Amino acid sequence: MNIRACARRDYSVIFLILALAVLIFVLWYIEVLEWSDMGKVHGWIGTKYWPLRFGSNQPKTTNHPKFQQVNSTTIVPSVSTNPDMHQRFCIVQPLSAEDALEERLLLDSIAWPNIPRLPVNFALNQTSDPAHSTFTILPRRGGGQWHVGDQLEVMITVSDFQGRPKQFGGDFLLARLHNMELGAGVAGQVVDHLNGSYSAVFPLLWEGEAYVQVTLVHPSEAIPVLSRLNSKYPDRVYFLSIFRSGSLSETTICNFCLRQTKQPMCDYTDLRTGQPWFCYKPKNLSCDARIIHYSKGHRSLITSNERRLFIGRVNLKVNIRASGPANVTVLPKEEGQPKLKSSSVTSGPSGYYYQGAWQALSGAQIQQFNTSAITQCLKGKVVHVQGDSTMRQLFDFIVAAVPDLQEFVLPRMSKFESSKAFDFANNILVMYHFHGPPLISHALMPPTELHYIANEIDGLIGGTNTVVIFGIWAHIAPFTIEIYIRRLQGIRRAVVQLLERAPETVVIIRAGNPREMSNYFSQIFSDWYSLQRYKVLRAMFKGLNVHLIDSWEMVLAHHLPHNVHPPRPIIENMANVILSYTCPPKGS
Numbered sequence: 001m002n003i004r005a006c007a008r009r010d011y012s013v014i015f016l017i018l019a020l021a022v023l024i025f026v027l028w029y030i031e032v033l034e035w036s037d038m039g040k041v042h043g044w045i046g047t048k049y050w051p052l053r054f055g056s057n058q059p060k061t062t063n064h065p066k067f068q069q070v071n072s073t074t075i076v077p078s079v080s081t082n083p084d085m086h087q088r089f090c091i092v093q094p095l096s097a098e099d100a101l102e103e104r105l106l107l108d109s110i111a112w113p114n115i116p117r118l119p120v121n122f123a124l125n126q127t128s129d130p131a132h133s134t135f136t137i138l139p140r141r142g143g144g145q146w147h148v149g150d151q152l153e154v155m156i157t158v159s160d161f162q163g164r165p166k167q168f169g170g171d172f173l174l175a176r177l178h179n180m181e182l183g184a185g186v187a188g189q190v191v192d193h194l195n196g197s198y199s200a201v202f203p204l205l206w207e208g209e210a211y212v213q214v215t216l217v218h219p220s221e222a223i224p225v226l227s228r229l230n231s232k233y234p235d236r237v238y239f240l241s242i243f244r245s246g247s248l249s250e251t252t253i254c255n256f257c258l259r260q261t262k263q264p265m266c267d268y269t270d271l272r273t274g275q276p277w278f279c280y281k282p283k284n285l286s287c288d289a290r291i292i293h294y295s296k297g298h299r300s301l302i303t304s305n306e307r308r309l310f311i312g313r314v315n316l317k318v319n320i321r322a323s324g325p326a327n328v329t330v331l332p333k334e335e336g337q338p339k340l341k342s343s344s345v346t347s348g349p350s351g352y353y354y355q356g357a358w359q360a361l362s363g364a365q366i367q368q369f370n371t372s373a374i375t376q377c378l379k380g381k382v383v384h385v386q387g388d389s390t391m392r393q394l395f396d397f398i399v400a401a402v403p404d405l406q407e408f409v410l411p412r413m414s415k416f417e418s419s420k421a422f423d424f425a426n427n428i429l430v431m432y433h434f435h436g437p438p439l440i441s442h443a444l445m446p447p448t449e450l451h452y453i454a455n456e457i458d459g460l461i462g463g464t465n466t467v468v469i470f471g472i473w474a475h476i477a478p479f480t481i482e483i484y485i486r487r488l489q490g491i492r493r494a495v496v497q498l499l500e501r502a503p504e505t506v507v508i509i510r511a512g513n514p515r516e517m518s519n520y521f522s523q524i525f526s527d528w529y530s531l532q533r534y535k536v537l538r539a540m541f542k543g544l545n546v547h548l549i550d551s552w553e554m555v556l557a558h559h560l561p562h563n564v565h566p567p568r569p570i571i572e573n574m575a576n577v578i579l580s581y582t583c584p585p586k587g588s
Contacts, residue, residue: 090234090257092486093274102540103485110481110535112227113194115170115220124308125161128171128219130315132159134323135200135214148204148333152177154188154212156198156320158220166196170220172528173320174514175200176557177210183356184210185557187349203361204330205352211327214320217517217527222309225302226526234479235259236299237440237524241447242292243285250282254293256438256483266290268447270436273454273490277437293437293445298478298524310519317517317527317562350550353557358573364547369579374401375426377583380465383430386453387471389416390551391510393565394469395432397575405430414443418451440475440524457494462502467582468495471510471549473537474564477529484533488540499545506582507546510574511537513555515564525564547581549574 095103135156140146156173158166175188188200200214218226229236239254258265258278266287268277281287302310310316351360360366369377378398385395392415399405399421405428407421416434423429436452439445453470460466470491476484495507512530515521534552541548551566554574560567566574 090276090480092276092483093269095486099486099489102489103482106485106536106539107481109539110532112223113168113170113192113220115224116168118221118224120303120305122221122305124305127160127221127309128158128166128216128315129161130216130318130320132161132163133157133216133320134159135212135320136323137212137325137328145331146204146210146328147331147337148207149337149339150204150330152202152204152210152212152328154200154202154214156190156200156214158196158198158216166220168196168220169194169198170223171198171216172218172220172223172531173198173200174215174217174527174556175202176213177202177204178213178557178559179206179209179211180559182206182208182354184208184352184354185559186352187553187556188212188214189348203348203352204328206354207330207332209327210330212322213326215317216315216320217317217514218522219309219315222315222522223528225306225309226523226528229301229523230478230480230529233299233301234483236301237295237438237478238297238299239293239295239438239440241279241290242294243282243287243289244291245285245289248284250285252280252282254279254437256479270452270455272458273436273452275436275452275487275490290447293439293447293450294442295438295440296442300523302523307519310522312518316519316522349557350548350553351557353573356569356573358554358577360577364577364580364584366573366576366580367583367585369576371401371403374398374575374579375404375423375428377579378402378423378428378430379426381428381467381582382465383428383467383469384456384460385430385432385469386451386456387435387510388474389434390474390513390565391469391471392416392432392434393571394510394574394578395419395421395430397568397571398430401575402426402428414441414445414449416441416443416445417449435470435472435475438475438479440478452490454490454494457491457498460498460502460505462498462505464504466502467506467508467578468498469508469510469578471512471551473512473530473533474515474525477526477533478524481532481536485536485540488537492540492544495541495544495546503545507544508549508578508581509537509541509546510549511551513551513564513566514562516562527562547577549577 133156135154138153138155140150146152154175158171160166169192173190175190176185177188178185184206186202186205188202191199193199204210234257235255240251241254243250243252255278256276258280261280264281266279266281268279269275279290349361351358357368358366385391399407402423404425405421405423407419416439419432421430433451433456434449436450439450453472457468460468472487476487498505499507511534514527514530515525517527538548551574554570555562555566558570560570
């Protein structure tokens, strides 16, 4: 009897596994049919798409839990069937004369050097090759030995795969000076001489050895490809929304910019900020039935020949060798030593590392905070952390660093959803919100969890005990720079108004940073896109009573590998910057 009972149990388990497998197959097949129908409607069947590699969990239309729809006071969906609305690819609100002028000036300030147009069948051996390129440390101006306070200048010569020096500029280069034993590093300022040669300039800030590293991120020939992808194909990363009412569910494509079809659109443009977002209207459901936002992949819109411009270890983020010594020995600063300035650059870095700690070269003195000092600094304060997952990383660090700061965790679909942490004993509240769309992730996100930063700041009272920290860059990289400028214009207006009503409010902005690169990532998340946004961010908030976490230089100057989510030592230094701005030393 026991043997028969065990056998029956075994058969039952096998039957359940088979039934589950059949159910999974049926759900998968339903999704395939839905995607096929969507592709026919929206015209991208037959186009090669790359899946977004953010995780292994693939969203299933038929498996989403039911959600109670929450109506937003600022995002009101409406249907538009007006043919004129579809005539322009990207539908945006007109700028004021002042904002339009600023946009033109910003675009001029980040304009890349003109690069000769490549023929379709160009030869790779005529493009920039880091293996045949070199850098040379130039002698000290005035001769003699190097001392702290001097400017070190490096001449970079870029050549093609046949070893011929390039005759024009436009290569994207990064440079840093470092000493791993001392935990020291500083970013270099690169100057393009528009003839195939470049200068990298570094201040000498520590005694001992200083090693030069120069990296070719992109050959000049890759830059027009990246520019074309963002300007002509802002919809190459495609987003989806799930609409549901009762048992009926539909999925449609969404974006800043949607191409003209016969299908009407749902307009989710934010009424307060004017930030656009559109979805194709589902056939049988209303625009109000939208419950989920996520992304699924991106279209590969470069030719097989162009793809050769983005090869790791060949011409994508590859170090350039030195033609001679790659380091100098730096002696202590001499008494009465004149300050030597480079003729190539007019500005220097914002800070540097020494003994692993970030030191600012201007502004606040960066302190080192232990656990008790962090608690004391944040005591009685409300900290608003807003932005992408790099901001969530800072939120998580702060929560982990304060022993009594407990995160209030509710059931959630995604790590990007809003979160709060309390320390009741010390009266500390830290809150996190993800920014408004887009969110490039397989993660399933209720649209009500996408908060426009400008709206969140507008809702704050502010004051001495209010700290606002925000950052927006990574998810908006695959779109035209104009979209980013307009987003920042709205955020800046909100910041200005906040500081007018509560001048004591501490406002801190996290810039973008260099990240890991691959053929896949470089087409949508290139460091070149991030560099443009970094420059725009700095220019737009210059002169305001706000503080900058210069994440670009903090990652570039460090010896650890580049990552969109920097390793803990860098995050710890960013946290020290935040806390130093929040609680500056007395008398500073």
